[in-house]
Amino acid sequence: MDTAETIDNSTFSNSDSDRNTGSMENFIHQDVSLHQATLPRSTEAQNSVTMEETCCINNNSMPNINLDTSFNSEAFEDSDIIDLLLTTGTSLPSPIDPLLEEAMLVEMELMDLALEELSQVQSEEQNPADSDSGLSLDYSQSPASPSGSESSSSSSSSSCSSSLSKDGAVGGYMPEQTKMCQSSFLEAKQFHRLPWLEHIGHDHTYNQPQSQRKSPKDLSDELPKNKVLDHFSSRDEKRASLINIPFSNERIVNLPVDEFNRLLAKYHLNEAQLTLLRDIRRRGKNKMAAQNCRQRKLDVLLGLECSVDSLRRLRAKLVSLHRVFQILRIGQYRSNTSAILFLHHYRISILCLWN
DNA sequence: CTGCAATGTCATCAA
DNA sequence: CGTTGATGACATTGC
Numbered sequence: 001m002d003t004a005e006t007i008d009n010s011t012f013s014n015s016d017s018d019r020n021t022g023s024m025e026n027f028i029h030q031d032v033s034l035h036q037a038t039l040p041r042s043t044e045a046q047n048s049v050t051m052e053e054t055c056c057i058n059n060n061s062m063p064n065i066n067l068d069t070s071f072n073s074e075a076f077e078d079s080d081i082i083d084l085l086l087t088t089g090t091s092l093p094s095p096i097d098p099l100l101e102e103a104m105l106v107e108m109e110l111m112d113l114a115l116e117e118l119s120q121v122q123s124e125e126q127n128p129a130d131s132d133s134g135l136s137l138d139y140s141q142s143p144a145s146p147s148g149s150e151s152s153s154s155s156s157s158s159s160c161s162s163s164l165s166k167d168g169a170v171g172g173y174m175p176e177q178t179k180m181c182q183s184s185f186l187e188a189k190q191f192h193r194l195p196w197l198e199h200i201g202h203d204h205t206y207n208q209p210q211s212q213r214k215s216p217k218d219l220s221d222e223l224p225k226n227k228v229l230d231h232f233s234s235r236d237e238k239r240a241s242l243i244n245i246p247f248s249n250e251r252i253v254n255l256p257v258d259e260f261n262r263l264l265a266k267y268h269l270n271e272a273q274l275t276l277l278r279d280i281r282r283r284g285k286n287k288m289a290a291q292n293c294r295q296r297k298l299d300v301l302l303g304l305e306c307s308v309d310s311l312r313r314l315r316a317k318l319v320s321l322h323r324v325f326q327i328l329r330i331g332q333y334r335s336n337t338s339a340i341l342f343l344h345h346y347r348i349s350i351l352c353l354w355n
Numbered sequence: 356c357t358g359c360a361a362t363g364t365c366a367t368c369a370a
Numbered sequence: 371c372g373t374t375g376a377t378g379a380c381a382t383t384g385c
Contacts, residue, residue, distance in 0.1 A: 257372085285373095286374095286375085287363060289375050290377080292375080293377055297377090
């Protein structure tokens, strides 16, 4: 009994002193030994149980479980790990059960978050088009593809194939608002990779020429022909027809400037006709530009909402991690070894989040 | 008639 | 210097 008491005192006094002096270095060293200690024991190891440990175990009225600490005596200087190991599989309460209970809860949170992120990454990998879309995470919308002939500003764009405009203009486009958005989200982008922002500002083709667009409500099915014509003919088209301009508005607007000038030269047009043609062209181009501008603004808005969601998720992760480290703080655990157990328990979760 | 959203137009700036 | 795109501000349109 004297021997047992001596062992008990030394063992538990060590744990008390470790409680407040633990460092990460200690964690790491003991981590290794703990890992070894928790491995299934061989017969040879079982035979090497020391007399002192047997006394200790018997003294504590614990189930007679053979323990091998000969390979690393430091691993069992801590009472918590001994208690924990001895009570494994028994109905006796562990001194760190409440902590483990909380640990399980936290881990579930962590794993949920990690799995959520993992599934997002996997879905992005499986569907690169989606990942390339600006609103990949929570929004299926993205800037329209130039090839989507029927897509217009009103249909919130669903494809996301190319970030290049049909005229190839990429570098020049940087309006002030977009510039502001891009700069203000630069930091978040670095953390969260905001793919939606990469499209916005490079796509000049939210809209298509009116002739290629479907009628917003497909009125041709419901209305008589004259009404359909009324609906489709803009004011400029009416003006053009009034002064006998022989080209379609679509042609006027979409021709390259040199071809447009060639066309003007080809016909002998009076000043009023020339002025109207230039106005139609300018208004038509500005109309498309306005549609682009508005759609872009919408996409920026959606992208911002997406960013808010991402940042909320990041915050949840950080809060969870903070809780983990709070639990690990000195004083929360009775010993370093208990903390190591905890770290073991959490290693995968933490690594998942950390990456 | 009113309110509102969508769309068109103008003015202006920058490339 | 003319053309074009972007965009704020205002007007028009349609429901």
